[in-house]
Amino acid sequence: MIAVIREIGIVPLFKSSVSGWSIEELTHPDQWFSTSDTLGPWDWKIDAIQEGLLYGKYISRRSAFATEKMYRHLMNWRRSLPMYMVAEGGKSECATIDQRLKKHLSPFVLSAIRENESLESSEIKAILNETVPTEVRKQVGGHMEKYLLPKITREAVDFILTFLEMGTWTVIGNITRVYRGPNCEYKGWQRNTITTPDALLDTAGYTPENSPGQPSWARLFLVDDKEQDRMADCSPEESRQFILDHLSALYPGNRDKFEKII
Structure with a gap:
């Protein structure tokens, strides 16, 4: 599975609108769940993370894997979008209740994770209940209240x-x-922590003095790569096109679908 992820570059865990582009579709049914002695992808994802692959819900809000190189390009594109900039206090229209929730609470969550380096969701919930003022929660309103x-x-x-x-x-x-x-059996139950890709990719040494005018995560694009030009010179749109070109070459005839997903 790890070899397949490295070959494809970025791949969702579950089926998507692109036929064949998922770990689920590449897995024999007997190994998808624990119906055999081998636990399959649900357990193998632990090894994938330990091998340096990045895992999270970043493809259509569902779980996916990516190589460091491909994820850097995805970061360069996604973080340029106003809808996601609200996590760092960026301005964006809040026409819906869901958008207001993202605007008002995501900075608190991101700040807590950065401060603690990694947290479980239960720990994040406890921190939010201590730090988010009631007035801020009321600003969300509607069905989210x-x-x-x-x-x-x-x-x-x-x-x-x-x-x-x-x-x-x-x-x-x-x-x-x-x-x-009583027998301390493992049947696929797991616990996970949430961190930032910046921490995983070792950007702690970044300082604004090193790259004036660049955002805090820009150091991710200052790494030399023999296979491509320096990613520091890559615009967000160029990063998007890099991903689209790569996936479209592997799955011809699906570029329009990838454009909606990426």
């Missing part, structure tokens, strides 16, 4: 985390196996 008052719920946290993963602000940091029962 029941998920924010009197306490911020798991559903609200999951919604924000998916938004941050789509914006490439966060990814899954680590996954640990959970052993349960």
Whole structure:
């Protein structure tokens, strides 16, 4: 599975609108769930993360894997979009209740993860309930209010985390196996932490003095790569086209679908 991810560059875990472009479709049915002695992709994803592949809900709000190179291009594109800039306090229209939730709460979540380097969702929920003022929660209003008052719920946290993963602000940091029962059996139960791709890709040494005028995550694009020009010179649109060209070559006739997904 790891070899396939490295070959494709970026691939969702589940089926998508592009036929054949998923780990699910490349997996024998007997290995998709634990119906054999081999646990399959649900367990192999732990090894994939430990091999340096980036995992999170960044393809159509569903789980996906990507190589470091491909994910950097995705970051360069996604973080340029106003809809995702709100996570760092950027301005964006908030015509819907969901958009207001993203605007008001995502900066709190992203700040907490950056400050702690990695957190479980339960820890994020506890931090939000301590730090997000009631006035801010009320600004969201509408049908989301029941998920924010009197306490911020798991559903609200999951919604924000998916938004941050789509914006490439966060990814899954680590996954640990959970052993349960009197015999301490492992049947695929897992716990995971959420971190930032910046932390995983070691951008902690970045300072504005090194690259004046660049955002804090720009150091990701200052890494030399023998296979391509320096990514620092790549515009967001060029990064998008790089991904589209690569995937379209592997799955001909699907460029219009990839344009909607990426």
